[in-house]
Amino acid sequence: MNPRATFWICLFLVAAKGAVQIWFERLNRRYLLGHASAIPEAFRGVMDDATYAKSVEYTLANSGLRQVEVAWDGVVLGAALASGGLPWAFGWFNQHLGGSAWSLALCLFATGLVLSLASLPLEYYDQFRLEERFGFNTMTRKLWWLAACRTRVAAKAWPSRVPAARLTSSSIRRSWDSSRSSR
Numbered sequence: 001m002n003p004r005a006t007f008w009i010c011l012f013l014v015a016a017k018g019a020v021q022i023w024f025e026r027l028n029r030r031y032l033l034g035h036a037s038a039i040p041e042a043f044r045g046v047m048d049d050a051t052y053a054k055s056v057e058y059t060l061a062n063s064g065l066r067q068v069e070v071a072w073d074g075v076v077l078g079a080a081l082a083s084g085g086l087p088w089a090f091g092w093f094n095q096h097l098g099g100s101a102w103s104l105a106l107c108l109f110a111t112g113l114v115l116s117l118a119s120l121p122l123e124y125y126d127q128f129r130l131e132e133r134f135g136f137n138t139m140t141r142k143l144w145w146l147a148a149c150r151t152r153v154a155a156k157a158w159p160s161r162v163p164a165a166r167l168t169s170s171s172i173r174r175s176w177d178s179s180r181s182s183r
Contacts, residue, residue, distance in 0.1 A: 014077050065130060128141070128144070
């Protein structure tokens with residue numbers, strides 16, 4: 001397939017994903033606003049009017065932030081696709097670490113980690129501005145930074161190990177099959 005066509009298809013899919021996510025957020029917001037005047041039957045004995053009003057206000061604020069996050073993630077991913085940074089990173093890893101499955105997995109891990117750093121300011125705002133405003137924040141900044149680092153490393157390490165293990169096992173299997181067939 002033509003690389004230019006692939007680029008535009010990928011960019012379209014990123015935009016479509018973002019548009020659908022924002023549409024769902026707005027749909028949820030509309031539903032919430034339509035039912036914000038009274039506590040739903042299922043919650044009547046569980047919370048009072050003030051608590052319900054606070055939860056509605058928090059959900060609306062959180063929904064607005066989610067829409068900004070979705071748009072920002074789309075912009076970051078679009079910029080990564082359009083800038084040539086992904087092919088450059090692939091070429092750098094291939095040149096310096098070789099074309100092994102493990103170096104390609106490391107490239108995938110590093111690229112995902114770098115791209116995930118762009119969402120840190122919005123996550124920080126969510127935790128220490130939005131949740132504090134509603135009294136939900138129970139986390140210290142040090143603990144938040146540790147959790148953010150751990151989450152990024154764990155989330156990016158797992159998907160990058162799977163292709164490496166699959167590629168390594170398939171290359172071992174091919175070597176084994178070729179050595180057995182040459183006997």
